[in-house]
Amino acid sequence: MAQYDFKKITVVPTGNDLIDIVLSRTQRQTPTVIHKGNAISRVRQFYMRKVKFTETNFTDKLSKTIEDFPRVEDIHPFYGDLLHVLYNKDHYKLALGQLNTARNLIKRIREDYVKLLKYGDSLYRCKSLKRAALGRMCTVTKRIGPSLAYLEHVRQHMARLPSINTGAPTILICGCPNVGKSSFLNKITRADVEVQPYAFTTKSLFVGHTDYKYLRYQVIDTPGLLDRPLEDRNIIEMCSVTALVNLHAAILFFLDLSGSCGYSISQQAALFHSIKMMFRNNPVLIVCNKTDLQTLEGLSGEDLKLVMEMKSAALDVLLTMSTITDEGVMAVKNAACQRLLDQRSERKMKSKKMPTVLNRFHVAMPKPRDQKERPVCIPQAVLEARAEEAAHEERKTEKDIENENGGAGVYSASLRKHYILADDDWKLDILPEFLDGHNVYDFIDPDILQRVEELEREESAVEEDGGDFEIEDEDFTAEAEKDLQEIRKRKKLLIQKHRIKKSTAESRPTVPRKFDKDRKFTTERMGRQLSSLGIDPSRAIERARSRSVSRKGRKRERSVGGDGEDEMEIDGGLDNKKKLRLRSRSIEGFKDSAQKMKAVTMARNATKKRNKDARRGEADRVIPTLRPKHLFSGKRSIGKTDRR
């Protein structure tokens, strides 16, 4: 039998959501551009494709939902009944039916409109037809909105139902409210069901799993049943009735002997007899709970008679237990599991498949070769080890001490017991934390003793030497004194220079070497350096001087014999110097007219751009609109819009 998994049903979207999904899919996954000028067949094809695509999507989504939901007739009767109890089979079927009709309607719409599109003779007409088609499909979907919402609700509910395997060995716990069914479940399985003193704490079926003889049993806890006719039962009770009727399980009927659940034994007996019909072939065990409050022997005569009646009706098995004191709980579980196992094996044996399976089994016993006895052989070392272990005393652990002295919250272990110190008396000393407003820990040095020793050693060494390390001034002569001053001065200068060099460009003006302010790099300096090297500096100085451009500009030398000659003579042989004298006022400041023309052109070119930008001059940097809207608006499909 299959394990039903209602969690795999796809989410059912609401009506509006479904419309949004399908329409946006159509918009994204079909071509979007078509023009009036395109051939009419292309236009038709374009719009027909959209209509068909939308219809396909709607149909797919609706079909998926219709198929995912289980059909009440096709699943195990337990689940079928459960679904009916919880969701009302009719309503459920109606909702699914509505989805089906919607699907068919959408198909019909598509057929009609595709037919009409064939007669579309203009882009506008085709577009209107497509719009009408999609609109109609959406209207149909909107109309089934409530059904979709209901189905989504059902799906969420169904996904949270406990997964009960209808074929696995099952133990069913039933009885009146408050008799101790959920506590029993908590005891034998890892299920953590709420246990409270009020009735109907358990409002639904809860499943736990337990093991017995290497088999996994599911234990199902049901809500309490009240003694009333079937028609009057509410949904919660109907859940447990469904489980009782449809599942093949060992049934544990719980009795509360003390009556603290609020129902007397006679009432409980009446309930038992009324639901006896539902047990059918299942093994039934009567379990008397809460024996710590009232034992079976202590019952009055009539009550005992009722209990015995029940026992005779149910396989003659009566067990007592108490979930609070834990006595008899395991016995009950084992008994139930055993009964169920026996019944299941019996059934399997009787089934038609058994002989075929049995034929495949063959237990082979090896034939004894001779009559020699071959007993168990354990090596001596192992025996000795075992004996030692048994004799070995258990070491008292810290945990045992803790448990002795009151448990985890009461006793705190003293971790100082095992400190390794020079003097054992110091183990329990309290260390001071503050002293004079300072943290003692800030001043602790683990090597303090070592350092003290070192210092003492040094001091003793110094004392031996006899001591002073100061320099005496009388050792120096006057010249040495002067040299010392000299050295100190130079050192200072070097340091200053170095500091200037190190200063960054931001803090000091970067003047190129050309304009060295200090005027260090002079020809005299060069001359001195070269002569110190032993080279005649005069030629180098001359050359440097002739090529240098002084700050005042190039000196204009007068021509050697220029006074008497005609000034207007322009001769190729004459050098530039003559021409220079001949220049007119209009090219003042420039080398010659060509240079001036160039300068003028450059000035005009610069002003052209400025005039176009309506700038008043070079320095006009006004921005009329700092943030024009057309440059600062808009979204980006990817990335941030930090910069424009």
Added chain:
Amino acid sequence: MPQGDYIELHRKRHGYRLDHFERKRKKEAREVHKHSERAQKSLGIKGKMIAKKNYKEKVQMKRTLKMHEESSSRRKVDDEVQEGAVPAYLLDRETTTRAKILSNTIKQKRKEKAGKWEVPLPKVRPVAEDEMFKVLRSGKRKTKQWKRMVTKATFVGPGFTRKPPKYERFIRPSGLRFTKAHVTHPELKCTFNLEIIGVKKNPNGPMYTSLGVMTKGTIIEVNVSELGLVTPGGKVVWGKYAQVTNNPENDGCINAVLLV
């Protein structure tokens, strides 16, 4: 029956997380910013849809605010007396009018004779012939152009059989034939899907009426037995006129308004 209550159970047993309420409050406060971020970042159709939805909400909010504002302000009540108003004890007794009470059917018959109708759409855009018909070429060399195919919605009637194709001049394609119309009752304001009985008059010309072409403004006769109307005389009305209000070839359906 679901067992999704493990969360509540845990809360019952162990209480909430220490920072639960603070986190919840902060998350809700952040929602506003997230909403705005989504609205600003979404591109394309999604952005437009979000903007549309936000605009609707904004309009709603403005309306409710205005409504609240209205009630909080007080205005002078205008209790002016109309001219010629007379107190009840001075009113004349009702004079009887002597006029013939004509039944609705007689009125309709008279109107029909006169040929004048009060219709919801008095003026309709005229449809040219080249818009109405498509020329079909026929003949061995496809030179003959006397066949026309109707490009608008038509109604042909249940007993319709085509003329032999060789002589058929006007072709009414079956894909454009409609039998039902969505008829709205102007007073009840509800729409019914009623069968068409026939085309009464097409404003573009008698030729179109005889062809059964239905364009905007055409008067059609529909089967209203669904509505269960009864004449004062006790007879059941089963046919009424309606006027087409849309362009059926663009919408794929015929929408009409009942002429009461």
